[in-house]
Amino acid sequence: MSIRRTPRGTTALDRLRERYTDAERVCSSCGYDDVDGEWSAKTTGSDVFYRHICPSCGAIETRTLSLK
Ligand SMILES: [Zn+2]
Incomplete structure (x- = not known):
C-alpha cells in the first residue's frame, strides 16, 4: 500500500506561503x-x-490566516 508523506522540512507555513506567493x-x-x-x-x-x-x-x- 502507498502512503502519501509530507516531505521532511516542509511545514504548513511553508506550504501556505508558497500558495500565497504563487x-x-x-x-x-x-x-x-x-x-x-x-x-x-x-x-x-x-x-x-x-x-x-x-x-x-x-x-x-495583508492577509491573516488562523492555523487552528
Ligand atoms: Zn499596486
Whole structure:
C-alpha cells in the first residue's frame, strides 16, 4: 500500500506561503503583477500574518490566516 508523506522540512507555513506567493501577487489597487515579488510571512504560533507591498503603487496587502 502507498502512503502519501509530507516531505521532511516542509511545514504548513511553508506550504501556505508558497500558495500565497504563487497566487496573489497581483495588486488589488492597481493591478500590477509583481512576478518577482513574494509575500512575507510571520507567525505568532496560532495565526499567520502575510504582507505584500506593491512595488508599483505602494499599496500594502495583508492577509491573516488562523492555523487552528
Ligand atoms: Zn499596486
